[in-house]
Amino acid sequence: MKSLLSAIALSTVAIPALADEVNIYSYRQPELLAPLTEAFTEETGINVNVAFLNKGMVERLSAEGKRSPADLVFTVDIARLSAVVDAGLAQPIESEILNTNVPDQYRDPGKEWWGLTTRARIIYASKSRVDPSDVTTYEDLADPKWKGRICTRAGTHAYNVALLSAVIEHQGLEGAKTWLEGVKANLARKPQGNDRAQVKAIWAGECDIAIGNTYYMGKMLEDKEQKAWAEDVNVLFPTFENGGTHVNISGVALTKHAPNKENAIKMIEFLTSPKAQEIYAEANYEYPIAPGSQASDLVASWGSFTADDVNLMTLAGHRGEALKIIEEVGFDD
Numbered sequence: 001m002k003s004l005l006s007a008i009a010l011s012t013v014a015i016p017a018l019a020d021e022v023n024i025y026s027y028r029q030p031e032l033l034a035p036l037t038e039a040f041t042e043e044t045g046i047n048v049n050v051a052f053l054n055k056g057m058v059e060r061l062s063a064e065g066k067r068s069p070a071d072l073v074f075t076v077d078i079a080r081l082s083a084v085v086d087a088g089l090a091q092p093i094e095s096e097i098l099n100t101n102v103p104d105q106y107r108d109p110g111k112e113w114w115g116l117t118t119r120a121r122i123i124y125a126s127k128s129r130v131d132p133s134d135v136t137t138y139e140d141l142a143d144p145k146w147k148g149r150i151c152t153r154a155g156t157h158a159y160n161v162a163l164l165s166a167v168i169e170h171q172g173l174e175g176a177k178t179w180l181e182g183v184k185a186n187l188a189r190k191p192q193g194n195d196r197a198q199v200k201a202i203w204a205g206e207c208d209i210a211i212g213n214t215y216y217m218g219k220m221l222e223d224k225e226q227k228a229w230a231e232d233v234n235v236l237f238p239t240f241e242n243g244g245t246h247v248n249i250s251g252v253a254l255t256k257h258a259p260n261k262e263n264a265i266k267m268i269e270f271l272t273s274p275k276a277q278e279i280y281a282e283a284n285y286e287y288p289i290a291p292g293s294q295a296s297d298l299v300a301s302w303g304s305f306t307a308d309d310v311n312l313m314t315l316a317g318h319r320g321e322a323l324k325i326i327e328e329v330g331f332d333d
């Protein structure tokens with residue numbers, strides 16, 4: 001009996017040493033993942049290798065095919081997650097842990113991608129020039145009272161395409177086009193720069209309100225130069241007239257040919273646990289999604305909101321229509 005036990009003990013030790021890793025392709029900065037990958041390695045002994053990609057995730061996975069070392073892909077935005085799935089590069093996971101930890105609205109019905117955190121696309125408004133009660137809906141952005149007062153990044157950026165996709169879902173194609181024409185008519189300048197550049201423009205007096213993602217507030221506050229921009233604005237959570245606040249997700253998918261599949265599933269399960277979610281969300285100033293998890297104190301201080309309940313897959317499905325409207329309106333011209 002004793003020798004059997006020590007044989008089991010030996011083999012338990014030996015197995016991880018053989019194939020003890022998981023490989024990640026990430027559109028997210030490795031330093032954002034570091035607190036999590038370190039905690040995962042500490043808990044499981046599985047080493048995590050992260051390759052950061054700027055672009056071309058789908059192309060790279062397709063080209064590598066079965067030889068790809070990647071087990072997991074990390075990205076933000078539902079369109080990018082579904083692009084991986086649509087290209088046949090992911091595989092479904094059957095897991096009670098994932099079913100419990102990831103709410104329905106934040107996972108693929110086909111179980112090929114899983115949301116980890118959310119971010120809201122909100123309004124940054126000048127503290128001195130905008131009464132918060134003047135902008136409470138996304139529809140408000142098309143009101144002529146904002147003429148010459150709105151700043152935004154390019155309409156074709158994934159964040160704005162997803163927002164317009166939500167407008168399409170709420171207002172229909174014609175309504176969405178009219179809305180986007182209204183927003184364009186209100187722009188203070190041609191769309192340019194990233195979300196933070198819009199807040200800088202408010203601080204500089206070029207515009208009064210801007211569209212941006214919530215977590216940039218946290219990123220600006222931690223930056224010596226950008227802190228002043230952040231402190232010049234209020235974070236306002238608009239809703240759709242017949243809905244909630246637009247959110248998008250960061251998420252993960254298991255690759256079709258994952259060489260370390262079991263380790264990879266363990267890692268996703270770990271990432272969806274409320275504790276890991278809170279670490280991840282805090283590092284990125286995002287919102288955790290696992291039931292019972294909470295946003296950090298700083299993120300919570302920006303206010304609470306009800307997420308729009310439009311299914312994220314529905315949004316991804318409107319992407320083509322959204323891009324067409326953006327072009328027809330000449331939003332970025």
Ligand code: FE
Binds near residue numbers: 213
């Ligand atoms: Fe971003």
